Amino acid sequence: EDKVVQSPLSLVVHEGDTVTLNCSYEVTNFRSLLWYKQEKKAPTFLFMLTSSGIEKKSGRLSSILDKKELSSILNITATQTGDSAIYLCAVLVNAGGTSYGKLTFGQGTILTVHP
Amino acid sequence: ETGVTQTPRHLVMGMTNKKSLKCEQHLGHNAMYWYKQSAKKPLELMFVYNFKEQTENNSVPSRFSPECPNSSHLFLHLHTLQPEDSALYLCASSHWGLEAFFGQGTRLTVV
16 A cells, blocks of 8 residues: 655744655655645645656755655745645656556645744 | 636535535646545545546545546535545646646535
C-alpha cells in the first residue's frame, strides 16, 4: 500500500523564522512528488518535483527531492503570518499510462506563524 | 480561483435524503477526481474519471455514486449517507498526469 508520511504534524513559529517541513514516501510506480498549501478549503499547488537533487524555488519557498532517501523537504524562509496553513505533501503515481495519475497524500503539517 | 468550481459550498443533509455535489472545470483537463478529507485523516482518493470514463473506484460504498457526463463536469450523487460521511469533498482535475488543481470543496454534514 502506498504511504506518505509528513513531519512534524504541527509547528508554531514567529515571523521571520525559517522552517523545514519533511515528507517521506513508500510507493510503487513513483512519478513525482507535489507540495500543496491548504488555507481554508482548496489545496493550492506549490511545487512538483520529479528529478532528484534539483531545487525548485518560488519566492521564500523552496523544495528538493531525494529519490535515494525517498524524501523531500519544503523550506520557508522569513516566515510571515500569511504562511499559516496546512502544507500537504503528495506523491503522484502512474496509473492508466501517462494520461492521468493518482495522488497519495500525507497527513499534512499545520504551520502557525505568530506575529 | 483555480479553474475548478464546486457547488454547493456547504450542505447539510439527513440520512434519508438524496443530494448531489457538482464540479466543473474550465481548464480543458482530461482527468477529474473526487477526494474526501475527514478530520485528522489524509485526503483520500475516491474516484477517477479519464476522458469521462471511470478508471478508478477506491472501494467507495455504493451510497456514493459518481457521474461524469463529459470531461468538464463531474457529479457525486449521495443517498442514505451516515454521520461518519461528514467531511470536505474536494474535486480536482489534471492534464495528462500533471499536477492536480482543486476546487474549493463542499463541506458536507450528515445529521
